Amino acid sequence: MSAVEPAEHQAANVSQVAEAARSGMPVEVTRSRGSTIWTAIAVIVIVAVLFDLPRIVYSGTTNLLVDFFFLLIISSMWNLLAGYAGLVSVGQQAFIGLGAYFVLIAANHGTSPFMAIPIATAACAVAGLVVWWLVSRLRSGYFAITMWAVASVCELIIIQISSLGGGTGTALPGLTSNPTYLDAYTYWATVVVAVVGLAGIYFLLRSPLGLVLTAIRDNETGARSTGSRVARTRLVVFVVSAAGCGAAGALYIISQQFVVPPAAFSVSFSAEMIFITIIGGIGTIEGPIIGTIIFFTLQQTLSHYGVWYWIILGIIAMAVAIWAPRGIWGLVSENFGVRLFPVGYYLWPAGESPRRFIGGKR
Amino acid sequence: MPDLSGTPATLLKLDGISKSFGRVAVADNLSLELAAGEMLGIVGPNGAGKSSLFGLIAGDLSPSAGQIFFDGSPVTKLDAGARCRLGIGRTFQVPKPFGAMTVFENVLVAVQQGSGLRRRASYAAAGAVLELAGLTLDANRPAERLGLLSRKRLELARALATGPKLLLLDEVAGGLTDPEVTELVGIVRQIKERGTAVIWIEHVVHALTATVHRLICLASGSVIGDGDPAQVLAMPAVREVFLGTEISASLGAPGQENG
Numbered sequence: 336m337s338a339v340e341p342a343e344h345q346a347a348n349v350s351q352v353a354e355a356a357r358s359g360m361p362v363e364v365t366r367s368r369g370s371t372i373w374t375a376i377a378v379i380v381i382v383a384v385l386f387d388l389p390r391i392v393y394s395g396t397t398n399l400l401v402d403f404f405f406l407l408i409i410s411s412m413w414n415l416l417a418g419y420a421g422l423v424s425v426g427q428q429a430f431i432g433l434g435a436y437f438v439l440i441a442a443n444h445g446t447s448p449f450m451a452i453p454i455a456t457a458a459c460a461v462a463g464l465v466v467w468w469l470v471s472r473l474r475s476g477y478f479a480i481t482m483w484a485v486a487s488v489c490e491l492i493i494i495q496i497s498s499l500g501g502g503t504g505t506a507l508p509g510l511t512s513n514p515t516y517l518d519a520y521t522y523w524a525t526v527v528v529a530v531v532g533l534a535g536i537y538f539l540l541r542s543p544l545g546l547v548l549t550a551i552r553d554n555e556t557g558a559r560s561t562g563s564r565v566a567r568t569r570l571v572v573f574v575v576s577a578a579g580c581g582a583a584g585a586l587y588i589i590s591q592q593f594v595v596p597p598a599a600f601s602v603s604f605s606a607e608m609i610f611i612t613i614i615g616g617i618g619t620i621e622g623p624i625i626g627t628i629i630f631f632t633l634q635q636t637l638s639h640y641g642v643w644y645w646i647i648l649g650i651i652a653m654a655v656a657i658w659a660p661r662g663i664w665g666l667v668s669e670n671f672g673v674r675l676f677p678v679g680y681y682l683w684p685a686g687e688s689p690r691r692f693i694g695g696k697r
Numbered sequence: 698m699p700d701l702s703g704t705p706a707t708l709l710k711l712d713g714i715s716k717s718f719g720r721v722a723v724a725d726n727l728s729l730e731l732a733a734g735e736m737l738g739i740v741g742p743n744g745a746g747k748s749s750l751f752g753l754i755a756g757d758l759s760p761s762a763g764q765i766f767f768d769g770s771p772v773t774k775l776d777a778g779a780r781c782r783l784g785i786g787r788t789f790q791v792p793k794p795f796g797a798m799t800v801f802e803n804v805l806v807a808v809q810q811g812s813g814l815r816r817r818a819s820y821a822a823a824g825a826v827l828e829l830a831g832l833t834l835d836a837n838r839p840a841e842r843l844g845l846l847s848r849k850r851l852e853l854a855r856a857l858a859t860g861p862k863l864l865l866l867d868e869v870a871g872g873l874t875d876p877e878v879t880e881l882v883g884i885v886r887q888i889k890e891r892g893t894a895v896i897w898i899e900h901v902v903h904a905l906t907a908t909v910h911r912l913i914c915l916a917s918g919s920v921i922g923d924g925d926p927a928q929v930l931a932m933p934a935v936r937e938v939f940l941g942t943e944i945s946a947s948l949g950a951p952g953q954e955n956g
Contacts, residue, residue, distance in 0.1 A: 364801075364817075364820040364824075543806075543809045543810075543815065546798075546805065546806045546809065547806060547809075547810060549802075549806075550795045550798065550803075552797075553794070553795035553796050553798060554793045554794065554795055554796070556777075556789070556793055557789070557793030557794065557795060557855075558795070558806075558810075559778050559781075560755060560757070560777050560778075560781060560786075560787050560789070560793075560856075561781060561786075561810055561811050561855055561856075561858070561859055562778050562781035562782045562807065562810035562811035562859050563778050563806070563810045564778055565778060679798075679799065680799070680801055680802050680805060680820070681799075681837050682801045682823075682824060682827075682833075682836040
């Protein structure tokens with residue numbers, strides 16, 4: 336027995352459960368499944384290859400991947416917020432825009448834009464705290480629309496500040512003039528943010544907080560009655576999501592080398608996050624990854640068809656909503672029992688094979 | 698911690714609690730005391746305020762007047778989560794499982810949040826609670842795929858997993874067959890034997906009278922009978938308000954309100 340938290344829990348309260356545990360049947364718990372080890376190996380190989388890529392391929396490819404990882408980061412952050420905390424927002428572009436402008440402010444004061452990425456991330460976390468104080472009492476549609484309003488207010492405030500380029504935008508100073516180096520640095524920064532962001536989400540969801548989060552999503556009243564700190568849990572997720580979108584915004588301004596308020600605070604970011612998460616599979620870590628691959632492929636192959644591109648996107652969204660309400664990944668994991676990033680717990684009696692208990696859902 | 702030694706015998710004390718929904722009083726200047734380890738049954742007609750009373754004790758509802766003390770300290774201002782962490786566990790009349798989570802995870806989250814255990818200690822505690830509730834073989838099933846009896850068991854297991862000093866059971870036997878009720882009564886007795894105080898609301902009166910030593914009858918948010926179960930059920934006022942409805946309902950009297 337280990338890791339008993341004595342703080343603010345009375346001794347009698349804890350010892351009763353612990354005593355029950357001691358008298359009980361010996362059990363084992365596993366967090367991983369057979370597929371996990373392969374996922375881990377694959378992740379290590381993919382990350383290693385990604386880091387080496389600027390030495391291997393032309394910058395056209397890495398620039399495409401910058402766009403890809405940007406979409407992956409923002410949709411994963413939206414998925415954390417909507418799919419796990421049940422907070423459906425159409426205003427996360429507020430933090431993308433703010434992240435971009437925090438980098439601009441830091442760069443105007445002589446900081447390297449790349450060094451400003453963590454600054455912008457932290458500043459967006461603080462901004463997330465302030466926004467949460469405003470919106471924490473709202474739910475469902477009211478929350479969604481208010482977040483959109485928050486994003487618009489942020490945009491309108493930035494437009495008023497002429498030192499940040501006002502409504503016509505401004506170029507980002509402080510970037511190296513060597514395009515090869517700039518592309519490579521931008522790419523590496525994007526990969527780092529994506530890996531840190533996704534790993535952060537994965538370990539957050541594996542922690543006790545992740546379990547609470549899933550409980551709150553499934554039944555809020557039930558979660559409260561089992562001692563969950565609902566408000567604090569939502570706050571943490573909202574702040575993490577704000578920081579993640581802020582980091583994405585920082586990458587956005589660096590890759591564009593220019594920023595203009597209507598683009599940085601565009602609601603189309605929200606449309607992309609939602610589309611990617613829904614078609615990939617909301618409420619799973621794998622969903623936004625699959626969704627980003629699908630969306631990005633469609634965007635690259637069809638975007639020059641103009642209106643038809645949007646019609647096809649709409650048809651796909653409708654088809655997924657009707658025939659695969661849990662998204663493409665939902666279909667795959669239901670039919671094949673695969674989890675690449677397991678966050679759950681599986682119990683089996685000590686001495687028995689876990690396989691028998693976990694069954695086909697290995 | 699404030700003086701826990703002050704009133705060692707009294708675990709829960711309701712002092713003049715009132716609560717109304719519109720013009721319907723679900724608690725009307727209601728006072729009640731419960732000793733540590735005591736087992737209390739509550740009966741009453743539909744709409745008497747039984748479930749609302751649990752809401753008030755557990756913190757899902759806040760009273761318009763009155764004070765609630767638990768374990769010697771006032772808890773009236775605390776939310777449901779904080780009261781649970783102090784040792785008030787509850788079940789709901791309609792089970793509220795975390796559907797997409799497995800049975801084990803349902804119980805584990807209650808152990809971790811309610812009693813503050815982590816890692817191996819929490820796994821072992823959750824495993825023990827599952828065994829007590831007879832859910833071990835369902836441990837890795839998603840809660841949404843459980844049948845009614847298993848849902849009721851899970852509801853009980855989850856409340857138990859928070860490590861309560863006071864367990865509030867809201868119609869855990871409702872909708873179950875007689876053998877199932879007997880099994881459930883057995884589980885509740887084991888809980889009681891460990892020294893956990895229990896308040897049990899039940900329409901299945903024989904399940905109650907077989908288990909509790911003290912019975913309260915509620916009507917319109919007031920206590921109209923309190924004491925030995927047989928004596929309370931024999932009181933004229935109780936027979937009139939509680940059994941009267943039951944008899945009319947079971948005869949299927951036309952136009953009889955039973956919702």
